[in-house]
Amino acid sequence: MLGKLLAGRYKVIDHLGEGGFGKTYLAQDHKLPGNPKCVVKQLKPLTPKVLPTARKLFDREAKCLQDMGKHDRIPQLFAYFDEEEEFYLVEEYIEGNPLSQELNIYHKLSEGEVIAILQEILSILEFVHQQKVIHRDIKPSNIIRRKQDGKLVLIDFGSVKQLSIQNLNPHEQEQLTVAISTAGYTPIEQLQGKPSFSSDIYALGITAIQALTGNNPRDLQWDPNTGQVIWHHQAAVSSQIANILDKMVSPSLRDRYQSVGEVINELGNCTKLLTETTQIVSEIRSPSSALTEARQEASPANSVPSSIVTSHPGTKLSKFSLPTLKPWQGLVFLGGITAILGIAELIYPIIRPVYQLHRGEKLLESQQLEDALDSFQSVIKMRPKNAEGWEGRGDALRLLDRNQAALATYDKALHLRPNDSETWNKKGRALYKQGKSEQALSAQEKAIKFDSNNARAWSDKGIALIGLQRYEEALEAFKKAKKLKPQDPTVWQNQALALEYLKRHQEAIEVYEEAVVTYTEALSANPKDPVAWVDRGGVLSKLKRHEEALYSYEKAIEVSPKFYLAWHNKGDAFYFLRRYEEALAAYDQALKIRPKSYRTWHNRGSLLAAEKGDFEEAIKSFDKVIQIKPSFYHAWRDRGLALSNLERYPEAIASFNKALEIQPKDHQSWMGQGIALMKLDRNQEALAAFDRAKEIQPNNPYIWANRGLVLEKMRSYQKARDSYREALRIDPTFPLPTQALE
Template identity: 30%
Template structure:
């Protein structure tokens, strides 16, 4: 992990990650001060060098006014560096020692009206300053409002520099409609701050709040958020309602207007007991001693009640585990949230809640909880492991690898972490390193069936098919009911042209899991190859019957119909597959073949090219396009396609196809 460097910044650990963006903790290799930095990586929407240059120029323009403003007021945190490396953009700022508001504002936990008023006053003072300089923040959310260690609020991660280099900006729950439609106003920031205030007062998540728009009368353009059970100052409710009005023209027009209204109720919000004590103190100064005793007694009360609260939090956590083990994940989350509201530093509760969110497919919340667990217990290897898997399932493979590295550093015998890192390395085509990780996982746990399965898949894809069979055999020996292992072994037998063995494995999969659609499709393909058209058709029909939205089933049935010379039927199936999933390169390639059969050369060329666009490693699509270009006498382009196909066939170990592509090139070469 410590060897990963971008520009001059050595990456220490992953702080957070989501689709298209990652934030790392780093240090400057050119400094010896030990200063920490946040290095934020963006995947730009285009890799075109001209567009990258334009983005960089726009970034320079956007950063300058923020730099000037941050020099005048340390509550505005801006970039200290930005650069482009390997066609990714990086924005660097100093790491702020403190806590973001998403550690103060927690789901299921509420702040009182006075606390929220004070928070709004602090943030609005900063917004007043930046708005006066013509700058809209555009990315107001709890994670970007940090309470520094000295107690001051700091605004960070302004939206404009991010917009310059990426199409990922902010979080939609905090964005008003005009900003979503790229027309941000100064009061767009006020709207976002209002949503944060509602979160703090109600304990609801932002997504829950923005979903509570008035459904009865859309013309009202309001968010209904304050049921009677919340004890909230009614004057504060009115102010927040105006802050979050859906029509920006009916919202507060400036931070100054909100500040003025808040200051009025802020004066009236003084605690009545405090006012009474102040009056008594002014009349009898000797009461000071009594007040000190009262404070001391309050501390003693906390001392006696705190353990009981922590015990209750532990009971709630235990109840949550019970729900989790019964796969009742929503109920588990509720119990873990209650435990966290009592003990905001309950690392295990964050970890378990993150696991429950992961099971529900909410990978972003799972990442957030794993990050909270890590903050509360930086030596929790399992928290790094959990966050890594959430990153993996959102496609953030490099970020996942960094977290797996940390988990392994903390626990060198963590077999699951090696396995997870192997999966991530496989996704970024580091097959040798992936195999090494899976070997290590198996060495630690010789009965780790999924590790054998994944190693078998990699062995098959790197032309080590007999080794792959051995791995699948081992996985099945460990777990005789491992349907996926039978399925992958069947696929491998199929590539070895052992059709009957493949059919036997696919049939076993269906016996173990009658809803395994891919097994029906694979067995149908084998039936077709073995000359059993009736059985093949029945399996294709079964797959489509189980899921009429399965594009893969239509693709395979289309291929079957094509072989049966039912070109119109095949075309219909390919069209349906593309309608269901327009990102399937196989559907375009196969439809190209059907168009070619019907003499539609232009449409065939378009489909082959689309297949290659979707999958630049699609050897068969290059080969087919090469054949078509040969027929069209486009010899240089045909040679180029056959060469691309040959290179890929060689890499994947398809020797016969590789030699065929070379012979095509030889025929076309003078």
């Protein structure tokens, strides 16, 4: 079939798949400029007996498909014809990736992500069913995330049948029906040849359960007495959503939803409580976004400042941790020196500084940072003009998050060696961790000026450019670093990060996969490198392979039991795996090693608030953050949210005000403040807060919806409706109460 020209126009260039009702090919249209791609479906009847009737139905089917193609989320039908007693449909080619691929990569999706998928597909199905059409084969591989805009498209309508197939006898109808279904996603009535609209609801429900549990339908458990799927214990899901999915996949047609509209309404009822602060917590402070922010400075490396990281629902980037770069590039000593220096320093005091330098370097590698700092202090005390001692001291201070002291120390080293590329590079990292991206970029450019082959400086230049939101330039810097050091997995990791910010998500995933391979190869050669284990875990976490990430962090701890970052990231992995008690234990262990890690205290507070509902204890953790770093506005904001949940609105408003003093452009703090003010019936002030939030983030539907609520309370009904409509314009699937627009 490959190379064949169909209808004198469509040249087959690839075989895409095959099902019970025919084969699917990728083709080029040779009668249009540029030979654009299209999809050709070759439909074959199952038996000669069905052929005459199938021919009669074909024209009617094709016209029905043409009508459905008017929907933006359904491929258009370009042409249909028959040739050599075989029927062909020519459809729009949707460039993108199937949902099945996302599930393979991410394994499990969060409740919020699954709700978003349900809302998108239900809106498409509602249109389909209005055309009196049953899809009959809904499954992850038939849902495509369109590359151009990230929206979901429902495909494989080449085999749908109109609701009344009166021209087929029951046996023929059953043959056709079974041919176009997929085991596991198909309810009993469809297997018996009597599909209904509810059959599509069942298949979508199974798809949602697969996304939540990570299990293919064939691996799910089923109650032998009732036929109901047993899945709740394998997913972190609210009881409301679990109940909706249970009804969607009820084995009894009578007990299942009879229409898509019913599902949409019930799903909307679960998510419409926009005035509740807990709702806003889920938008502002999702667990994944909290942890993403928390890793930014917990990492011993440069990372994107929290001020430019978004936590908008559904944004995959918020689920990825930021890069971990190995921070040390120290002196290289010959093997075996450790064994003799312990004695030699007693005999030859002249080489004691060399011993302390080497000892400090080794302690850095094993993440014993306080001891490393002591060693470098000893070097400086013995030799105040030893630039390497000052550089090592700066490294230890930077890794302890004492960045201001680290900068002063690097300046001492640069006074002694002003053209040292490595020291400029490390100074740039410390500047970046303080959120000074412009100065960090300047420092990295100096590092490159003194050594144009410094791959680390090129990579860190890219990170600084990301901090300045100059993503294309960042990508070019990472490419340069990769040319210089192709086997360094951190370079691959950073390149993937730039691709994420450029919204080239599929390319990013492929680069992350390459980074994992490179880390694994490096660790095969040197399994005692705790930083490489942690870095590998970070990439696996980006790919949502959290069990594997957890293994990497545990290997790092095995090598270096006092490695703070390994314990911190282990807590993150447990968090993502919804093993919250173990996550808390890991965070507590990290805090024993580094009790002044404000990022770990912040993660701890986020977990207590978002997952355990223990707002009092969460506030204590946020207070610790504020005590350690009063300028960390995220803690003030999230403290405000916790206080709102306890209905302590005046205190919450004071906390939001502190956050806004530090970061007046944080739209989430403005929104939290607006909700607290609305709870106190200070509606005019609440409206002003929402207006400020929408100025900063005009495309956030939550802001417009809450603004509508306060206007409604103020009896400005037309303005309220306008605000609600704007929320729906931004996101047509946004779960507004029906009465809001009446």
